[in-house]
Amino acid sequence: MNIEEFRNYCLAKKCVTESFPFDESTLVFKVCNKMFALTGLENPELRVNLKCDPDRAIELRETYKSILPGYHMNKRLWNTVVVDGSFSDEFFKEMIDHSYDLIVQGLPKKIRENI
Numbered sequence: 001m002n003i004e005e006f007r008n009y010c011l012a013k014k015c016v017t018e019s020f021p022f023d024e025s026t027l028v029f030k031v032c033n034k035m036f037a038l039t040g041l042e043n044p045e046l047r048v049n050l051k052c053d054p055d056r057a058i059e060l061r062e063t064y065k066s067i068l069p070g071y072h073m074n075k076r077l078w079n080t081v082v083v084d085g086s087f088s089d090e091f092f093k094e095m096i097d098h099s100y101d102l103i104v105q106g107l108p109k110k111i112r113e114n115i
Contacts, residue, residue, distance in 0.1 A: 001089045003039070003046055009093060010037055013100055014115050032111055036103040037096060046083035049073055050099040060095075 001009075010016055010029040017030050029037040039048045049070050052060065057079050060067045066086045070078025081095060104115060 001046070001083055001092055003041070005089075006039070006046060006048065006083075006092075006096075009096060010100075016100075031100055031103050032107055032115070034103045034107065036099045047071075048081045048083065048096075049078050050081055050095050051077055051102050052079045052095070052098060053102065056098070 007018070007027070011018060013031065015031050017033075019028055019030070020026060021028055025041045027039050027041055028035055035051075037048055037050055039046065049072075054076050057069075057076070060079060061069065064086060066082040066084050068080045068082070069075035071080045073080075079095075081092065083092060104112060107115075
């Protein structure tokens, strides 16, 4: 998956926006104004920070060398995923979905019902 495919996949989800809140090269995707994915556009390879259940985060890091503790993030809750071909696009999409779902689950019930 390349950056455009990643971007399109994120934007196809309900209530998702994109912005550059930190600087001109860090693209952030939010659901209802809560961040679920971000990537630096200056990297030659696609690296994406995704939120993750803490137990699953440890399991993924132990299984894949390309999944690391979240760069500049809470390392318990975020992974940096290096998209280097060591896992399938489908698995990458599952990780994106998991991050999105964690954020949606944390939203107030009234907002969740409208998504």
